[in-house]
Amino acid sequence: xxxxxxxxxxxxxxxxxxxxxxxxxxxxxxxxxxxxxxxxxxxxxxxxxxxxxxxxxxxxxxxxxxxxxxxxxxxxxxxxxxxxxxxxxxxxxxxxxxxxxxxxxxxxxxxxxx
Amino acid sequence: xxxxxxxxxxxxxxxxxxxxxxxxxxxxxxxxxxxxxxxxxxxxxxxxxxxxxxxxxxxxxxxxxxxxxxxxxxxxxxxxxxxxxxxxxxxxxxxxxxxxxxxxxxxxxxxxx
Numbered sequence: 001x002x003x004x005x006x007x008x009x010x011x012x013x014x015x016x017x018x019x020x021x022x023x024x025x026x027x028x029x030x031x032x033x034x035x036x037x038x039x040x041x042x043x044x045x046x047x048x049x050x051x052x053x054x055x056x057x058x059x060x061x062x063x064x065x066x067x068x069x070x071x072x073x074x075x076x077x078x079x080x081x082x083x084x085x086x087x088x089x090x091x092x093x094x095x096x097x098x099x100x101x102x103x104x105x106x107x108x109x110x111x112x113x114x
Numbered sequence: 115x116x117x118x119x120x121x122x123x124x125x126x127x128x129x130x131x132x133x134x135x136x137x138x139x140x141x142x143x144x145x146x147x148x149x150x151x152x153x154x155x156x157x158x159x160x161x162x163x164x165x166x167x168x169x170x171x172x173x174x175x176x177x178x179x180x181x182x183x184x185x186x187x188x189x190x191x192x193x194x195x196x197x198x199x200x201x202x203x204x205x206x207x208x209x210x211x212x213x214x215x216x217x218x219x220x221x222x223x224x225x226x227x
Contacts, residue, residue: 004156033214033215035215040219041219041220042202042204042217042218042219042220043157043202043215043217044217045214045215045216048214056214059214089155091156091157093157093215095213102147102159102162103159103213103215104159105149105156105157105158105159106156107155107156108155108156110155
């Protein structure tokens with residue numbers, strides 16, 4: 001079956017602009033996670049969804065970052081007033097259930113803020 | 115913040131040799147996982163070892179876990195050029211009943227033909 005997909009694969013924007021990053025999890029997966037990976041670093045947790053609700057958003061760096069999952073499937077990560085420091089690869093992962101150990105990752109969206 | 119620390123940060127070996135990467139972590143865990151990442155994009159799950167396990171095998175991969183030392187190692191035997199990638203260990207941290215993965219900085223492995 002299809003894996004986790006993310007669009008766009010690359011996004012270049014100017015400082016101050018608004019961007020949306022999309023994640024399509026594996027069909028049937030109830031848990032969805034967003035991570036951010038800066039160059040040369042490991043991924044860092046941003047936010048976790050169980051169904052439609054954000055169960056934990058403690059990793060979001062500030063209030064410019066927001067994510068939704070209105071129907072419990074596709075999720076969108078939204079970044080307002082982008083800054084150069086937001087440049088990173090944004091990874092989405094999903095799993096069958098919150099307690100399932102293995103998270104399946106998408107290919108990521110590389111965001112570049114000029 | 116990142117819990118795990120991989121060692122070495124970079125490793126370059128000849129094809130056919132074995133590659134060993136180490137990971138240390140700070141807090142108690144339920145399990146530890148290893149992932150591979152090619153070209154800085156999606157992560158591929160390799161193997162999971164639970165806190166009550168000491169060793170686990172999967173094909174050419176062998177993972178060990180020493181909870182007393184809070185460390186794990188990943189051994190890739192008979193390396194191939196296709197094994198060139200970054201390897202990350204990840205520990206679990208429970209959040210609202212789910213699992214948040216906490217990654218180390220990774221080991222960049224290069225297999226020379």
